[in-house]
Amino acid sequence: MNEKIHIYHTNDIHSHFENWPRIQAFLKDRKASHEAAGEEVFIFDIGDFADRWHPFTEGTMGKGNVKLLNEAGYTAVTIGNNEGITLPHRDLNEMYEEAEFxxxxxxxxFPDYKKPDWALPYRIYETKQGRKIAVTGITTYYQKLYELLEWKLSEPFTELEIQLNRLKEKTDMIIVLSHLGIHDDEKIAELFPQVDLILGGHTHHLFPEGKAAGRSMMAAAGRYGEYIGYVTAILKKNAPKQIQATIYETASLPRPINEQQQIISFDQIGKKQLDIEITTIKETLDFAWDKPSQLPALLCEALHEWCNADCSLINSGLVLKSLTKGRVTKYDLHQMLPHPINPCTVELSGAELKEVLLHAQDASWVNLELKGLGFRGQVMGTFIFHGIIIDKSHHEIYIGEEPINPDKIYKLGTTDMFTFGKFFPEIRRSRVKHYYMPEFLRDIMAWKLRQP
Structure with a gap:
């Protein structure tokens, strides 16, 4: 007999809970409908479901997100970099303790190459008609960052080949949950024609009707829960599978009666969890994006001290909220610095550092809109320095109290997003980088504010 498989998938929701009530209601309804009809249904998430920019995820350290996935009836998930390298080792290791998927x-x-109990290399699901659906999952290869958090990543394509060899001749259909990005997904299709379906994420790509790649079908649902992916697969004995993909636009789905109440509750839960006092301040600390101001300067100083740098540079657009005099809580600092961004240092020659600093003087940075690389703000803002003096009248740059030496190697304190992005080629190309993990910028600010 032919058998029709129904597959729903999400990716890169990034804790955008404004879309979650509709997604959850839709998935629960569709799953119940298929099961009532005796049909096979699977629901998968392809990673970056949890993002610590949202107070709900920050306050529950991802466990609240797991509860939401449970309630929606997910079959399985893979992890993205926002689960893997923005949570401290212990929190990630405990995050899925109550997972029902x-x-x-x-x-x-783990560093000794043992698997965590909660992380499966693959799973074979058997349908009512006895067909076997194999699912494996792989996440993007940020090897060095995972190592700083006491994890070990194997190279994704090598690992995938190992898992596919184990699944050979055992299954009727192979699905890969890939948090690698569109280009690597195309490579999977090219190298592993035995893969029937690649459900993708990481690069936020969207395939309204899927994308055929060799013998594989690629499917992806964009970002932030704006779409839900839907794939049907008709399995026939001794005949090619018929796989079709489409999407549902979340905004066009029925609106749950209590939608707004649910959305508000996520913020309220997070705020309550983060109502922990950090310190008290005697005066309000303000900020501006288009000129030097108190909070960005204090943040730059804190980063400089934390990293023990020779000099430091950050962008003022990182700061999103003032701190009002009086009690300062974890919630206040989270609202001020919601970004999953770590401090880091890079080593540059004086000549390279000079190029960076001159480029940072460009006025066009101030209103440059920025998305991604961990940045959860609006614009880049002006650049703030510590340990750096730029004497424009004499065309001189000082590091500390000494004129910059083009041949000397300096340790520049900055944020990790400048090592990943293309803003400053000199920083990106630096061969010596050190990332401070798992601390985010808000943790460094908390440390600074607690000092006498």
Missing amino acids: DVIAANLY
Whole structure:
């Protein structure tokens, strides 16, 4: 007999809970409908479901997100970089303790190459008609960052080949949950024609009707829960599978009666969890994006001290909220610095550092709109320095009290997003980078504010 499989998938929701009530209601309704009809249904998430920019995720350290996935009836998930490298080791290791779904992360290991109990290399699901659906999952290869958090990642394509060899001749259909991005997904299709369906994420790409790639079908649902992916697969004995993909636009789905109340509750839960006093301040600390101001300067100083740098540079657009005099809580600092961004240092020659600093003087940075790389603000803002003096009248740059030496190697304190992005080629190309993890910028600010 032919058998029709129904597959729903999400990716890169990034804790955008404004879309979650409709997604959850839709998935629960569709799952119940298929099961009542005796049909096979699977629901998968492809990673970056949890993002610590939202107070709900920050306050529950991702466990609240797991509860939401449970309630929606997910079958399995893989992890993205926002689960893998923005949570401290212990928090990630405990995040899925109450998961009612499978977590499939084939290339994630402890440093001794043992698998966490909660991370499966693959799972084979058997349908009512006895057909076997194999699912494996892989996450993007940020090897060095995972190592700083006491994890080990295997190379995704090597790992995928190992898992596919294990699944050979055992299954009727192979699905890969890939948090690698569109280009690597195309490579999977090219190298592994035995893969029937690649459910993708990481690069926020959207395939309204899927994308055929060799013998594989690629499907992806964009970002932020704006769409839900839907794939049907008709399995026939001794005949090619018929796989079709489409999407549902979340905004066009029925609106739950209590939608707004649910959305508000996520913020309220997070705020309550983060109502922990950090310190008290005697005067309000303000900020501006288009000129030097108190909070960005204090943040730059804190980063400089934390990293023990020779000099430091940040962008003022990181700061999103003032701190009002009086009690300062974790919630206040989260609202001020919601970004999952870590401090770091890079080593540059004086000549390279000079190029960076001159480029940072460009007035066009101030209103440059910025998305991604961990940045959860609006615009870049002006650049703020510590340990750096730029004497424009004499065309001189001083590091500390000494004129910059083009041949000397300096340790520049900055944020990790400048090592990943293309803003400053000199920073990105630096061969010596050190990331301070798991601390975010808000943790560094908390440390600074607590000082006498």
